[in-house]
Amino acid sequence: MSVPHKVGTVKSKQATNVKAPVAKVVKAAGKKKDEEEATDTAEGEEWMPGKTLVKPPDQLDLTEEELNEEITRVLTANNPNAPQNVVRYGFKEGCYKPIIFVDQMAIHFELEGNLVHKESDEGRRLMAKQAEREEGTGAEKLDNVAKAGEKERKLTNQFNFNERASQTLNNPPRDISCQTEPPPRANFSATANQWEIYDFYVEELKRREKSKEKQEGQVLNKEEDKSKKKIIQAETQSDDITQLAHAAKIIERMVNQNIFDEVAQDFMYFEDAADEFRGEKGTLLPLWKLQYDKAKGLSVTALCWNPKYNDLFAVGLGSYEFTQEERGMLLFYTLKNSSYPEFIFNTTSGVMCVDIHEQLSYLVAVGLHDGCVAVYNLKKKSDQPVYNSTASSGKHRGAVMQVKWQKDDLDSNHNFISVSADGRVVSWTLVKHELVFTDIIKLPATDKVPDDLKDVIATAGTSLDFHKQKDYHFLVATEAGKIHKGSKYYSSKFLETYDAHFMTVSRVRWNPFHPNVFISCGWDWMVKIWDQTIKSPIFTFELKTSVTDVAWAPYSSTIFAAITNDGKSRDHA
Amino acid sequence: MAETVDGKKDEADYKRLHSFPLIRHTDMPEEMRVETMELCVTACEKFASNNESAAKMIKESMDKKFGNSWHVVIGEGFGFEITHEMKNLLYMFFGGSLAVCVWKCS
Numbered sequence: 001m002s003v004p005h006k007v008g009t010v011k012s013k014q015a016t017n018v019k020a021p022v023a024k025v026v027k028a029a030g031k032k033k034d035e036e037e038a039t040d041t042a043e044g045e046e047w048m049p050g051k052t053l054v055k056p057p058d059q060l061d062l063t064e065e066e067l068n069e070e071i072t073r074v075l076t077a078n079n080p081n082a083p084q085n086v087v088r089y090g091f092k093e094g095c096y097k098p099i100i101f102v103d104q105m106a107i108h109f110e111l112e113g114n115l116v117h118k119e120s121d122e123g124r125r126l127m128a129k130q131a132e133r134e135e136g137t138g139a140e141k142l143d144n145v146a147k148a149g150e151k152e153r154k155l156t157n158q159f160n161f162n163e164r165a166s167q168t169l170n171n172p173p174r175d176i177s178c179q180t181e182p183p184p185r186a187n188f189s190a191t192a193n194q195w196e197i198y199d200f201y202v203e204e205l206k207r208r209e210k211s212k213e214k215q216e217g218q219v220l221n222k223e224e225d226k227s228k229k230k231i232i233q234a235e236t237q238s239d240d241i242t243q244l245a246h247a248a249k250i251i252e253r254m255v256n257q258n259i260f261d262e263v264a265q266d267f268m269y270f271e272d273a274a275d276e277f278r279g280e281k282g283t284l285l286p287l288w289k290l291q292y293d294k295a296k297g298l299s300v301t302a303l304c305w306n307p308k309y310n311d312l313f314a315v316g317l318g319s320y321e322f323t324q325e326e327r328g329m330l331l332f333y334t335l336k337n338s339s340y341p342e343f344i345f346n347t348t349s350g351v352m353c354v355d356i357h358e359q360l361s362y363l364v365a366v367g368l369h370d371g372c373v374a375v376y377n378l379k380k381k382s383d384q385p386v387y388n389s390t391a392s393s394g395k396h397r398g399a400v401m402q403v404k405w406q407k408d409d410l411d412s413n414h415n416f417i418s419v420s421a422d423g424r425v426v427s428w429t430l431v432k433h434e435l436v437f438t439d440i441i442k443l444p445a446t447d448k449v450p451d452d453l454k455d456v457i458a459t460a461g462t463s464l465d466f467h468k469q470k471d472y473h474f475l476v477a478t479e480a481g482k483i484h485k486g487s488k489y490y491s492s493k494f495l496e497t498y499d500a501h502f503m504t505v506s507r508v509r510w511n512p513f514h515p516n517v518f519i520s521c522g523w524d525w526m527v528k529i530w531d532q533t534i535k536s537p538i539f540t541f542e543l544k545t546s547v548t549d550v551a552w553a554p555y556s557s558t559i560f561a562a563i564t565n566d567g568k569s570r571d572h573a
Numbered sequence: 574m575a576e577t578v579d580g581k582k583d584e585a586d587y588k589r590l591h592s593f594p595l596i597r598h599t600d601m602p603e604e605m606r607v608e609t610m611e612l613c614v615t616a617c618e619k620f621a622s623n624n625e626s627a628a629k630m631i632k633e634s635m636d637k638k639f640g641n642s643w644h645v646v647i648g649e650g651f652g653f654e655i656t657h658e659m660k661n662l663l664y665m666f667f668g669g670s671l672a673v674c675v676w677k678c679s
Binding site for chain 1: 590591595597598600648649650651652653654655656657658659662664666669670671672674676678
């Protein structure tokens with residue numbers, strides 16, 4: 001664009017320029033200077049003087065005359081390049097004729113355009129095609145076409161409108177796919193029948209009852225039932241420690257059994273023929289020695305085998321001295337573990353007697369030195385007796401010498417009978433959570449006591465035994481040496497009285513096989529066997545010292561064992 | 574005759590005793606289980622005579638609460654083998670003779 005400018009100016013200036021005949025020869029470098037000069041002269045005196053005339057190095061040097069010479073230039077429309085002597089052959093004359101009028105058009109630049117006139121056929125065709133293409137896109141496009149049409153009419157020239165286009169970088173498209181893991185699935189199958197439903201309900205009710213019983217027993221403990229939170233099929237989760245305790249218990253037993261294996265074998269199968277010959281020395285072989293550290297200082301006052309579990313027996317510990325400190329224990333040992341007692345109960349006072357219920361072997365009745373009776377439940381884990389008699393509920397005023405369980409009464413309440421040093425024979429009934437007492441009989445005072453004081457001074461009962469078959473007959477032995485036979489149904493009088501011993505009768509027992517025979521022993525060195533129909537004893541044995549206890553052998557009606565104060569035990573047949 | 578009468582009494586007795594809702598098998602979390610059980614009990618009590626409506630009610634509520642594609646079967650005698658999404662199964666008894674099985678599987 002700048003080039004035609006320059007050419008234009010140069011040409012126009014050339015027309016008026018007189019001084020420079022060799023303007024055509026001037027190159028591009030020279031052109032600029034000419035322009036400068038031209039602008040100088042055109043603008044005139046406004047330019048500051050001090051401009052030196054600059055000559056191109058190849059400018060012709062002319063004389064002044066030649067410089068002043070006027071040269072006429074004429075502009076014609078003739079194409080200087082057009083041929084001036086075009087000749088054509090004329091067939092008419094038969095010779096070449098010169099053509100005068102030669103085409104003077106000189107084509108400087110030719111460009112084939114692609115603009116088509118709207119009205120022409122081709123233009124119309126193109127417009128139709130465009131319209132077809134843009135019909136589908138909707139009215140907007142038509143509008144656009146219309147607008148475009150309008151724009152076309154607008155004549156956008158290159159001075160006012162500038163089109164610029166650029167393309168931003170398009171990120172290449174990428175395919176990404178993902179599949180989530182489906183939630184885990186499981187199979188399950190079951191049958192829903194009436195009987196299945198019924199069975200399950202019955203089971204559930206049983207389970208609930210059991211848990212209720214457990215909860216009642218564990219009121220003192222603070223265990224929670226965790227089974228509610230788990231699936232029904234899962235077992236109740238107990239602590240690791242309690243599971244460990246169970247395992248430890250078994251191991252302890254195994255260890256003890258291994259240690260005392262010989263002893264256990266002897267217990268079962270011992271038979272020594274040498275027994276016949278050993279006169280005074282003693283033929284009983286001590287098998288186990290059971291000791292408990294905390295029981296030191298206490299004397300064993302009562303023993304009782306558990307009727308259901310043959311290896312379990314109860315030991316009552318107390319003291320025979322009345323001045324010693326009042327405390328007692330109830331221990332349960334098992335022959336399987338002779339090193340440590342299975343159950344330990346501490347009692348407030350010394351234990352004098354123990355009895356275990358025949359059928360419910362977890363119920364243990366205990367008679368204490370202070371006259372209380374207590375019932376322990378071995379199933380429950382608590383250290384306290386389930387029932388306890390207090391002063392208000394008619395406890396004895398003297399030490400309880402003997403307790404014995406009875407059969408359940410008509411209301412199926414458990415009951416037991418106790419005899420004590422205050423001379424009362426009392427029956428206790430376990431009603432719900434209480435002990436209810438009923439006096440059965442009062443031991444009659446001895447003859448030596450004057451009549452006025454008979455009601456006050458009591459004769460102490462020392463032993464009590466119930467007939468094996470006729471449950472209502474019982475024998476009570478007293479400190480006065482008398483044995484009374486009574487009946488549960490007669491509360492005022494005894495059926496029979498036997499003058500047994502001169503001193504305290506320490507034990508009276510029925511024969512387990514013979515319905516009429518019982519045995520008694522006393523501090524007067526005698527053991528007497530009686531028939532209940534006869535007033536005087538059938539047999540009398542004299543031992544060298546006072547006899548403290550006597551018991552029948554469970555397997556034979558003619559063998560009994562007696563213990564004396566000198567620490568000896570004798571078997572008699 | 575007296576025996577049958579007693580038998581009927583016993584039946585009625587155990588139905589009364591056994592009408593509490595009892596979960597037979599489930600692997601749902603605690604909250605979900607309680608809610609679902611309550612919903613089933615409500616539905617069964619409301620539509621005591623029409624198992625289909627009860628099932629419909631349960632299914633729609635479960636879909637809304639816990640997500641799509643729950644299945645519900647209510648009846649007194651049927652056997653089944655199903656595939657269920659883990660932690661989304663409840664099988665319970667109710668009313669002494671109804672069994673309800675609710676599971677999710679999309």
